[in-house]
Amino acid sequence: MSDNKSLFKVSDLKVSVEDKEILKGINLDIKPGEVHALMGRNGSGKTTLSHALMGHPSYDVTCGDVVLDGESINDLEPDERAKRRLFLSFQYPTSIPGVTVANFLRASLEAVRGEEVPVREMRKLIKAEIKTLEIPEEFMNRFLNDGFSGGEKKRLETLQMRLLQPKMMILDETDSGLDVDALRLVSKQIESLRSPKRGVLLITHYQRILNYVKPDKVHILMDGKIAQSGGPELALKVETDGYDWTKKEN
């Protein structure tokens, strides 16, 4: 497949944190409409990859390139990446006491759209989304992620994703901290965002979310490198055999 048909292409990406190399040459090629799952055990570099792709200033990209919709985003600040419709759903969303969820959502939507969002429209949008995600209205007046349970945080991440309508979504362990019902609900919303124009990189430990969000490709990350790539059967093999075999084969 040629470059111009890629939605999101990561080439030979090497990333260091405090001078320690964590990612040692990652390659990914996600085409519009595709869902890629990235699996790996703890410490394999999954979260480092998600933050490096979003432009976290503490993650030093020493080599390689990240291209979104034909444009290199390597040198862009996180907000510029978000404005190009890259979205990262955080594994551990940061709390900001003093900022209400409603005000934050409006500031974010206005920033990404680059225009003012009338209060009436904002209310309408939020009302529809909170109903879908079974979030109580009082949630909007709470401070951002402050005192939220794990499940509430993940629902809010999903709500943001639905509001901001990204082109490319990176979901960093969205399934962690969710009970079975919440996982089903959140997965359904992720699945509903699937479209021929949108790409998804779904990072997870476990196969269970992949029962709801069916991946086109599965990658196994080991020690900062992609050790295996394949179809959905790869995730089933991890579920039954764990990760050790990938190391042996590699």
Place this chain on the structure above:
Amino acid sequence: MPDSNLFSNYRSQSSQAYKALGPINIKSDEFKYTSLDSFSFEKHSSDKVSKLVTLKNADEMFPGVKIIRLSSSSSEVEVHGDLLSGSARAYSLDHMGSDFEDLLQRIGPVPERLQSDLFANWVAGKSSHEILIKVEKNAVIEEPIHIIHRLDSTLLNHRVCVFVEEGAQCSIVEEYRMSNEPADAKGIPPQVSSLVQVYAEQNSNLSWVQIQKMPDNVTSVMRTYVEAADNAKVEGAQICLGSATSHYHSEFNSVGKGSEIDMICAFQGTKKRHCDFFVRNSHPAPNTLSCTRVINVVDDESTAVFNGMIEIPKNAPGADATHAAKSLVLSGKATIQSNPKLEISTDDVKCAHGSSISSIDPEQLYYLQSRGISKIDAESIIVNSFMNPALDRISIEGVRSHYKGLVSKNRLSSNLDTDTEA
């Protein structure tokens, strides 16, 4: 026989006390960090206009709202609110008759806790306007009362007394602001000084917020006395967003058993602004609760000082008092001084004091940026979030959103030479 000249006598007493007190002791804890050399006691002419009380019916502008306005050539005070309903009234202290002798005696020349304070005596002796707000027994005032002190030229020198009678409930927002950028008068910087006395009688409930946003050539000296009687609740904030130098001395006095005083003192410093909060919480009655939180956000070369004192005398068990100072430092040249102290003379009390200083959390900044918000806007949001606990106490929505906007603007305009006023 009622003494109709009581208030005039009090003014004379305060003037004499001010003269007798002499210069500020710059080595005292209160003035150790704050130079008030530029404060001029006599060079400004106090243009007293006690007779010009305008009662304006503002029904056309604000349905149901009345305005009382006192003005002189240098300053003006307006009181907005449901003042003529019979349940809340505003008066000029100079015009109060003998019916008010009891109240005048409570007000006194100055509150006892401020008797040795030079500035309190000066304001009480020389104030250009004195306003009394009285909320009648058991009245519930739905609409907040809005007091606006406006500096027109070089001197604002106002005294405000608030009485919330037994079982009454009300909310007061007091703003200190300018009409135009005040010019120096013959090289003397413009100045603002105030003395506010708040009396919450038993079982009353008061929200009181004072906001000061003066331009950079102004020195502001604010004196406050809050007294809570049995089971009274006072919640409020003192917010400083302007002036070159601001010096606050606040006495929060829990004189009634079961009373609660919950205050936030907040300062946003940019450029070379300085703000000094001296706060004393006294607990002479048993089973009282007080909480004073101090919030400082300092940028550029601004400086903030907090001197706190919790006093619990003998025979006042069951007190629960907290002083907590929290500061956000945005520049390597900005400084914070925090000195909380305790004086406890009884057992069976719960007291806590502490200070924390931090800079902007890079993870918060990154999270906001990852949602498309630019770095500078994200910093503004975080600064606002720090100040919001104080700003959220402003009970008038329009005023609250105005000052929230100003906090953002202050952040955006830090390092610039000019100040902006919306």
